[in-house]
Amino acid sequence: xxxxxxxxxxxxxxxxxxxxxxxxxxxxxxxxxxxxxxxxxxxxxxxxxxxxxxxxxxxxxxxxxxxxxxxxxxxxxxxxxxxxxxxxxxxxxxxxxxxxxxxxxxxxxxxxxxxxxxxxxxxxxxxxxxxxxxxxxxxxxxxxxxxxxxxxxxxxxxxxxxxxxxxxxxxxxxxxxxxxxxxxxxxxxxxxxxxxxxxxxxxxxxxxxxxxxxxxxxxxxxxxxxxxxxxxxxxxxxxxxxxxxxxxxxxxxxxxxxxxxxxxxxxxxxxxxxxxxxxxxxxxxxxxxxxxxxxxxxxxxxxxxxxxxxxxxxxxxxxxxxxxxxxxxxxxxxxxxxxxxxxxxxxxxxxxxxxxxxxxxxxxxxxxxxxxxxxxxxxxxxxxxxxxxxxxxxxxxxxxxxxxxxxxxxxxxxxxxxxxxxxxxxxxxxxxxxxxxxxxxxxxxxxxxxxxxxxxxxxxxxxxxxxxxxxxxxxxxx
Ligand SMILES: [Fe+2]
Ligand SMILES: [Fe+2]
Numbered sequence: 001x002x003x004x005x006x007x008x009x010x011x012x013x014x015x016x017x018x019x020x021x022x023x024x025x026x027x028x029x030x031x032x033x034x035x036x037x038x039x040x041x042x043x044x045x046x047x048x049x050x051x052x053x054x055x056x057x058x059x060x061x062x063x064x065x066x067x068x069x070x071x072x073x074x075x076x077x078x079x080x081x082x083x084x085x086x087x088x089x090x091x092x093x094x095x096x097x098x099x100x101x102x103x104x105x106x107x108x109x110x111x112x113x114x115x116x117x118x119x120x121x122x123x124x125x126x127x128x129x130x131x132x133x134x135x136x137x138x139x140x141x142x143x144x145x146x147x148x149x150x151x152x153x154x155x156x157x158x159x160x161x162x163x164x165x166x167x168x169x170x171x172x173x174x175x176x177x178x179x180x181x182x183x184x185x186x187x188x189x190x191x192x193x194x195x196x197x198x199x200x201x202x203x204x205x206x207x208x209x210x211x212x213x214x215x216x217x218x219x220x221x222x223x224x225x226x227x228x229x230x231x232x233x234x235x236x237x238x239x240x241x242x243x244x245x246x247x248x249x250x251x252x253x254x255x256x257x258x259x260x261x262x263x264x265x266x267x268x269x270x271x272x273x274x275x276x277x278x279x280x281x282x283x284x285x286x287x288x289x290x291x292x293x294x295x296x297x298x299x300x301x302x303x304x305x306x307x308x309x310x311x312x313x314x315x316x317x318x319x320x321x322x323x324x325x326x327x328x329x330x331x332x333x334x335x336x337x338x339x340x341x342x343x344x345x346x347x348x349x350x351x352x353x354x355x356x357x358x359x360x361x362x363x364x365x366x367x368x369x370x371x372x373x374x375x376x377x378x379x380x381x382x383x384x385x386x387x388x389x390x391x392x393x394x395x396x397x398x399x400x401x402x403x404x405x406x407x408x409x410x411x412x413x414x415x416x417x418x419x420x421x422x423x424x425x426x427x428x429x430x431x432x433x434x435x436x437x438x439x440x441x442x443x444x445x446x447x448x449x450x451x452x453x454x455x456x457x458x459x460x461x462x463x464x465x466x467x468x469x470x471x472x473x474x475x476x477x478x
Contacts (some may be wrong), residue, residue: 005078043130044131051072054148055068059080072150079162091314094310094325096325099285112232117175129196136439138446152243163235200461202433205334210246211287211288211368219357226315227311227312252453255452257449258375258449258453266379266380285322286424300398333346441469
């Protein structure tokens, strides 16, 4: 395998796909089904427009992407893995020291398939959630960023489907079909994880989603990038390269809204001036952060212990850990009884792996919030955004049945119901945010509630035309 990619084939790849005719044929048969899904469930009403997008052209760390105008259905979705390191050995769990697996070990086949399907399902789900968002874009810059995220989530689906087709035989092919059949929010065949079944139809939610929910994806991928199953590890490693931009879109998106809000606070009432008040932004942060925390799974989990013990899913930066078997070690886990009384349980470290991964995630989110608060400070604003405690508004795990305020005070269910709308977006908040959504499609212009980015994509100038509308497009003007 080389690090450069073969674009002469129907499916661009760096896995020598042409040498495996059966696999190539299977994926070429999946391709039209994928395109049908993309045109029906992908960004609505922009499929004929030319979008300034990046396409992966190499898996080298530098210069891996090429930028040009492309119509989304013509995007070169492909299969790209970080090159194989033949010296790599399994570096955690019970199989430590053995060579990494190039094929699926029989005893872990079902578990691995489940891990891959669960990851794979989130990729098309987010595209479906965001399919109407382009119609109310705050600028062409933001519209382009949305589409970049969308096409790359599509590519991540390809990455998981490649693994299913090449390593899991017939049931892998069936799972690949099912990934195109489930639909976000469909009561009969919903997407697998809860946070991926609600539509995202305003841009504050989109920026919160890409900040917090894509960041859960980052940590899941980091844990899979450690896997003893080498093709999965190498697939996840390359996906992380793309994922960084998605979180950039989210983090800078919220930051630009906060900057605008702080500016408007100096000249009067934010709402009266058509901006997003900071307390509403805080409630959206509370919602998306808590939903995303749930995605890590139970604090004390026998599955998590099994994934780690079987060397399938490691920790974030496993190589930096002092010890790699996690045996005879314990994690101090906070627990509460129904009255909110705190105790600390010693949980075997392997069983606490979801919480260990969540710890890394929480640290990362705190950095993001610090950067937002710096932006507020730079505008001379005294308000601050705060992350809620991790016990707040949880539907999974040991905190699921207990209510807490964002700053960690125990509440009875009745108290929670009384105060819910001060913690989480209310109907009034949602309809206000929605009332601010309208399409701004002139190069260099921005919706009133968000400030322009500090620089353009690929250093393009502020009035760069990121999306060229073609005849037939709803935004086309003669
Ligand atoms: Fe993704
Ligand atoms: Fe993403």
